[in-house]
Amino acid sequence: MRRQGPPQQASFLLTLLRRGAPAIATATSELSDGVADPTPVRALRRISAMAAPVDQRASDGLLLRAGRYVAFVPMVYRLVAVPGALAAYLGVHGGTGAVPVVAVAVVSVLLNLYGMRWMLRSAPFRSDRAAVLLTVDAVFTALANLAVAALVPTEVYAEAIGVPGKHLLGTVALFTLALGLPYGIGLLLGSIPLHLLMGWANTGTVQVESAFAGLGTMAGVLLTASGALVLIGLGTRLALAYGIRNGRQAERARQHRLMHDTVLQTLESMALPGEGTAEEQLDEVRRLARAEAVEVRKYIEAAENEGARPLGEKLASLAAEMARDGLRAQVVIAELDEDTLSEVRQIAIRDAVREAMRNTMKHSGTDKVLVRVEERDGGIAVIIRDHGTGFSAESRPPGFGISESITARLAEVGGRATVESTPGNGTRVTLWVPC
Incomplete structure (x- = not known):
C-alpha cells in the first residue's frame, strides 16, 4: 500500500460515490477492529463502522486492479442488450433503415469486447489508457445516437434509437462504477441536449418533450449502479476486516503452538529428574538449551525458504x-x-x-x-x-x-x-x- 504525505481522511462511503470503484483500493486503510467484531450489533451500526473514514491517499495495488473489474457488468449488459435491441428492431422493420443501426450495433459489440480483453490482460493497469478508452466510449455513444437519428426514417426512429440507447444506458453505469457518481450524473444531464440534437437531426425540428425521453430509465440505471458500487465497496471492506482479524488469530495460534512445541517442551524436559552426576545433568541442560536455540533461530531465519x-x-x-x-x-x-x-x-x-x-x-x-x-x-x-x-x-x-x-x-x-x-x-x- 502506498501513501504520500499526511492522511486525508473522508468517509469510505462518500469516497466510493465520489471516486467509483478505484476507491476500493483505500479499503484497508484506517480499518478498525470493530468492523469485524463478531458481537451481534444493529445493522446500521455495522454499516457505519464499514463506512468509517479512510485515508484517500492510500492505494493497494491489488485492490485497485480488482476493483476495476466491476466495469465488466455494464460491458456484459451491452453485449447482451444491444444485439437484443437490434434483433427486436429487425424483427419489426426488417431492412428499413437497418444499415446505420446494424453498424452501430457491430461497433458497440467490438468496443465492449476490446474493453473486456484489455481489462483481462496481464500487463500492469494504466490509468491513462483507461481514461482514453472511457473517452472513446463516451464519444462513440454520442456519435452513435446522433448517426442513427440522422440516418433512419422518422417512422422507425423510436425503435431504431433503442439500439444506441442501450449502449448509452451501459455508458451511464460504466462511468458511475469506474469513475464515480458525479460522472454518472454528468452523463445523465448531458443526455438532455443529446436527445434535443437527435430529435432535430431526425425531424428538423426541436422537440423539447423528446429531451426527457428515457430520462427515468437512465436515472434508475444510475441509482442501481451507485447501489451496486456501495454494496461491493462495503462488502469488500467487511471481508478484508474479517480476513485480517482471522489472520491475526491464526498467527497468534501459530505462535502459541511454536512456543508449545519448542520452548515449553524443552523447559519441561529440563524440569524432569535427571540421571547421572550433577555435572552430567548440567551438560544435558546445556545441550537442550543449545538445541532449542538452534531450533528457534531456524524458525526465524528459514521460514521464507521452506516453501522450496x-x-x-x-x-x-x-x-x-x-x-x-x-x-x-x-x-x-x-x-x-x-x-x-x-x-x-x-x-x-x-x-x-x-x-x-x-x-x-x-x-x-x-x-x-x-x-x-x-x-x-x-x-x-x-x-x-x-x-x-x-x-x-x-x-x-x-x-x-x-x-x-x-x-x-x-x-x-x-x-x-x-x-x-x-x-x-x-x-x-x-x-x-x-x-
Whole structure:
C-alpha cells in the first residue's frame, strides 16, 4: 500500500460515490477492529463502522486492479442488450433503415469486447489508457445516437434509437462504477441536449418533450449502479476486516503452538529428574538449551525458504533434527508428486509429526520410531509408530498434547489426527490431510 504525505481522511462511503470503484483500493486503510467484531450489533451500526473514514491517499495495488473489474457488468449488459435491441428492431422493420443501426450495433459489440480483453490482460493497469478508452466510449455513444437519428426514417426512429440507447444506458453505469457518481450524473444531464440534437437531426425540428425521453430509465440505471458500487465497496471492506482479524488469530495460534512445541517442551524436559552426576545433568541442560536455540533461530531465519522443499525433504530434515536429540526415526515415503500437497498443508504435517515424535521421546520409553507416508482416501496419511510402553485412554500422560497441538493444527487445513495406543504395545498416531 502506498501513501504520500499526511492522511486525508473522508468517509469510505462518500469516497466510493465520489471516486467509483478505484476507491476500493483505500479499503484497508484506517480499518478498525470493530468492523469485524463478531458481537451481534444493529445493522446500521455495522454499516457505519464499514463506512468509517479512510485515508484517500492510500492505494493497494491489488485492490485497485480488482476493483476495476466491476466495469465488466455494464460491458456484459451491452453485449447482451444491444444485439437484443437490434434483433427486436429487425424483427419489426426488417431492412428499413437497418444499415446505420446494424453498424452501430457491430461497433458497440467490438468496443465492449476490446474493453473486456484489455481489462483481462496481464500487463500492469494504466490509468491513462483507461481514461482514453472511457473517452472513446463516451464519444462513440454520442456519435452513435446522433448517426442513427440522422440516418433512419422518422417512422422507425423510436425503435431504431433503442439500439444506441442501450449502449448509452451501459455508458451511464460504466462511468458511475469506474469513475464515480458525479460522472454518472454528468452523463445523465448531458443526455438532455443529446436527445434535443437527435430529435432535430431526425425531424428538423426541436422537440423539447423528446429531451426527457428515457430520462427515468437512465436515472434508475444510475441509482442501481451507485447501489451496486456501495454494496461491493462495503462488502469488500467487511471481508478484508474479517480476513485480517482471522489472520491475526491464526498467527497468534501459530505462535502459541511454536512456543508449545519448542520452548515449553524443552523447559519441561529440563524440569524432569535427571540421571547421572550433577555435572552430567548440567551438560544435558546445556545441550537442550543449545538445541532449542538452534531450533528457534531456524524458525526465524528459514521460514521464507521452506516453501522450496518437498514434503519428503521436510520430514528427512525433521528426522535428522530428532536424531540430535536422541530419537532414531526411520522415514518411509511412498512415491508422491511434488505438487500433491499445498505448502500450508506440508507445513502442518511437518509440525504435527514433530510434536508426535517429541511425545514419543517424552513418554514412550523408546528411542526408535517409524514414520510412514502414503496416499490414502484421497489425501496423504502419515503414520508415526513406536513400540514403546503405550498407554490407555484413562491414563494418557499429562501434557501429551494430541488434542491441542496436533488435532487443532491439522483441522486448520482440513485434516484430522487419530491416536491408538494400548499399554505394552506402543502408540500409533495417524495424520491425514486432503490433497
